[in-house]
Amino acid sequence: MIDVDKVISVYRGRPGCMCGCRGKHRYASKFRAVAGKQRGYDVTDDEVSDRSVKLVVAKLERDPSTKIEDGIAYVDTGTRRYVAYLE
Numbered sequence: 001m002i003d004v005d006k007v008i009s010v011y012r013g014r015p016g017c018m019c020g021c022r023g024k025h026r027y028a029s030k031f032r033a034v035a036g037k038q039r040g041y042d043v044t045d046d047e048v049s050d051r052s053v054k055l056v057v058a059k060l061e062r063d064p065s066t067k068i069e070d071g072i073a074y075v076d077t078g079t080r081r082y083v084a085y086l087e
Contacts, residue, residue, distance in 0.1 A: 001066075002057050002073050002084060009035055010056035011083040015076055018083065026052035031087070056082050 008031040013023010026049040027035045036042045059075075059082050060066045066075040073084040 001061050002068070002086070004054055004057045005030070006087040007031075007053050007057055007084045008038075008087055009085045010053050011081070011085075012052075012056055012059075013081055014079070015081050018081065023081065024052075026056075028053045053084075057084055060084055 007028055009025055009027045011018055011023055011025050013020075016022050025047065027043045027047050029048050029050050032043045032048055057073075060073050063075045063077070063082075065077075066073055068074075068086075071086045073086065075082050
């Protein structure tokens with residue numbers, strides 16, 4: 001369903017704002033430079049986590065409510081929001 005090798009970044013956190021105040025963004029090491037360019041400043045070492053990317057993708061794949069639209073896979077469980085931004 002979701003090719004983890006094409007995931008630039010993921011977000012997991014409480015529903016609501018997704019700026020990072022209610023959760024965390026993590027970036028795939030493979031796309032670190034691309035992600036930094038997209039957001040306008042460098043991705044730091046503590047923001048890179050291939051493990052976190054894989055965990056969020058696994059959660060998205062297990063949930064039948066997951067939607068994929070415009071290069072974004074996402075699901076809102078009511079208490080958590082999981083998002084994967086695809087290449």
